[in-house]
Amino acid sequence: xxVPVEDTLSRxxxxxxxSITDRCNFRCVYCMPKEVxxxxxxxxxxRDLLTFEEIARLARVFAGLGVEKIRLTGGEPLIRxxxxxxxxxxxxxPGLDLTLTTNGALLAQKAESLRAAGLRRITVSLDSxxxxxxxxxxxxxxxxxxxxxxxxxxxxxxxxxxxxxxVKRGLNEESxxxxxxxxxxxxxxxxxxxxxxxxxxxxxxxxxxVPAAEIxxxxxxxxxxxxxxxxxxxxxxxxxxxxxxxxxxxxxxxxTRPFCGACTRAxxxxxxxxxxxxxxxxxxxxxxxxxxxxxxEEIAAAIGEVWRVREDRYxxxxxxxxxxxxxxxxxxxxx
Numbered sequence: 001x002x003v004p005v006e007d008t009l010s011r012x013x014x015x016x017x018x019s020i021t022d023r024c025n026f027r028c029v030y031c032m033p034k035e036v037x038x039x040x041x042x043x044x045x046x047r048d049l050l051t052f053e054e055i056a057r058l059a060r061v062f063a064g065l066g067v068e069k070i071r072l073t074g075g076e077p078l079i080r081x082x083x084x085x086x087x088x089x090x091x092x093x094p095g096l097d098l099t100l101t102t103n104g105a106l107l108a109q110k111a112e113s114l115r116a117a118g119l120r121r122i123t124v125s126l127d128s129x130x131x132x133x134x135x136x137x138x139x140x141x142x143x144x145x146x147x148x149x150x151x152x153x154x155x156x157x158x159x160x161x162x163x164x165x166x167v168k169r170g171l172n173e174e175s176x177x178x179x180x181x182x183x184x185x186x187x188x189x190x191x192x193x194x195x196x197x198x199x200x201x202x203x204x205x206x207x208x209x210v211p212a213a214e215i216x217x218x219x220x221x222x223x224x225x226x227x228x229x230x231x232x233x234x235x236x237x238x239x240x241x242x243x244x245x246x247x248x249x250x251x252x253x254x255x256t257r258p259f260c261g262a263c264t265r266a267x268x269x270x271x272x273x274x275x276x277x278x279x280x281x282x283x284x285x286x287x288x289x290x291x292x293x294x295x296x297e298e299i300a301a302a303i304g305e306v307w308r309v310r311e312d313r314y315x316x317x318x319x320x321x322x323x324x325x326x327x328x329x330x331x332x333x334x335x
Contacts, residue, residue, distance in 0.1 A: 004066030007310035014264035024076040027139040056089040073334025078106040091118025107150025128175035191250040212253035258315030277312035
């Protein structure tokens with residue numbers, strides 16, 4: 001029988017992010033720039049993708065090792081056909097907090113069926129309310145109004161919504177306050193994410209990072225804030241509440257205030273590779289085990305072996321020496 005595992009820094013395995021496709025219908029400039037992910041880009045062939053049954057099997061094994069929360073990601077997870085069936089399969093696993101991150105393009109069509117299938121919460125990526133800025137960032141000319149409509153449908157369907165904003169200097173930092181004004185008092189939690197050096201295709205520079213402290217100060221200048229305590233060990237977002245009761249915001253400061261010491265996250269790529277860090281250089285292929293003759297105990301032993309020797313703390317060590325490491329792209333393993 002599987003038991004919870006810890007790594008070399010005594011960090012348990014609590015969170016699993018599962019990418020169910022490496023494809024996306026956006027070409028966001030900080031994730032899948034069009035000049036790299038163009039019409040001729042070779043995405044994973046269908047036969048290489050884990051089936052829903054294989055994903056569910058792995059999820060059950062991870063749950064036995066201590067995982068309490070699963071987040072479905074991509075690429076864009078809602079473009080995977082019949083994703084509701086996978087949600088239903090995962091929702092049947094006892095004790096799991098099941099959530100999903102989406103760009104919102106298909107959310108209006110999918111929200112009610114996702115909720116009915118057992119999804120608990122949803123996170124929507126929305127980097128600006130300015131239509132011109134948003135279209136420039138997604139680089140497929142997708143209008144912001146359709147994402148807002150998706151958020152409203154999700155909320156009406158009973159899905160709690162978080163809204164994530166990646167902030168990049170010179171591109172959308174002027175959107176911070178309008179986002180705060182729009183979602184303050186809405187019941188949705190707004191989170192701002194420092195632009196990160198995931199992979200190599202986004203051309204990351206430290207000068208492009210808008211520090212979390214700057215974001216909090218800008219909002220606090222108009223709507224006074226006070227810090228909140230973490231809700232659980234390993235929470236990545238630093239939380240603040242509006243003093244007048246208008247809700248809360250969060251900032252994810254993985255560049256300026258790394259939180260590696262409390263990281264409990266593993267990531268599973270769409271083709272079955274296990275990654276122990278968002279900034280990992282290599283993964284561990286679980287697909288031969290899943291498709292082979294071995295049982296779940298063998299898979300659990302392999303995962304446990306990987307996690308127990310884990311010593312990742314990239315964000316704490318970030319420097320000129322780490323800049324050119326061959327990191328995996330975010331679109332491959334999710335955010």
